Amino acid sequence: MAIAYRQRIDEDTEFALWKIEEQAEDLYKQLQLNDEEKAFVENISNGKRHLHWLGTRVLLRKMLRTEEYIDCRVDGHGKPYLVSLPYHISLSHSFDYAAVMISKKNPVGIDIEQIKQKVERIASRFLRPVELAFINNEHKIQQLYACWCVKEAVYKCHGQKEVSFMDDILIKPFSFTEQGQVNAILNKGDINIDYTVGYLQYEDYMIGYVRGNDEE
Known part of the structure; x- marks a missing residue:
């Protein structure tokens, strides 16, 4: 199977689905x-x-366009990194899809989730009341998944443990479309970072993706 979807964010950053x-x-x-x-x-x-582990690594090879050995490791916070290649990376997977995001200059984060009704039952565990207030009933399940994927992408991009989706990452109000951007703020201790996070509904999956800031 070839790459199913690919999106370039800028000249140094892109993500793809396999x-x-x-x-x-x-x-x-x-x-x-x-x-x-x-x-x-x-x-x-x-x-x-x-299959997920193998799929993400195959996709990473395709995106880096190399036949050489790729030394991909995980740091103490669980964030994957490349030892000898000049790229930031993020990996995700859900059911039949693997997702990889790469950038030469900036940290990145990506998350893919299959859309299911169960997200409604746990929404209050990762969204504050002020965030739940802007969820539109017409697209409730999709918008809740967009929120989850946005927060997961920010978490992966920041790459530090002990970050709470509920307490430390705040999503600004947005109206759901099948593809869009939202503003999210990571605020924990001395850390205060504004992110512009993209999201995309692809078939019955939701993807959240973000390119971080140089100072991270």
Whole structure:
């Protein structure tokens, strides 16, 4: 399967989606892995988690356009990074899709989620009353997912643990369309960062994506 969707944000930043239709063996053959990574893959060699890990790495290779080994690691906060290539990266996955965002200059964050009714039951756990107040009943489920993906993208872009979706990330009011931008503020302790976050409904999935600031 080729890249299903690709969007360029600027000359240095883009994201893409990969629909995972291959078997794990087919994805595995497209990768170069070291011994530690091979052991990790063998450890998760069942189910969607296996396919998601492989799918995001295959997509990363396609976006970086390289046949060389990619040393992709995770820092102490769980944020992925490249050891020897000059890119910031963010990875996400949900059911049949993998998502990757890259940038040469800025930290990035991306999240993809399949849209399901269950989000309504947990909305009050990640949105403040002032945020719930602007949710439109006509597109309630989609807008709630947009809010979740926006906050997840900001969280991944900032790349630090102990950030609360409810208490530390505030979304400014917005009207839902199938693709748009929202303003979100990360405010925690001495940190106060304004983000402009994009969101996109793709089939029955919602994607949130953000390019961070140079000072992060």
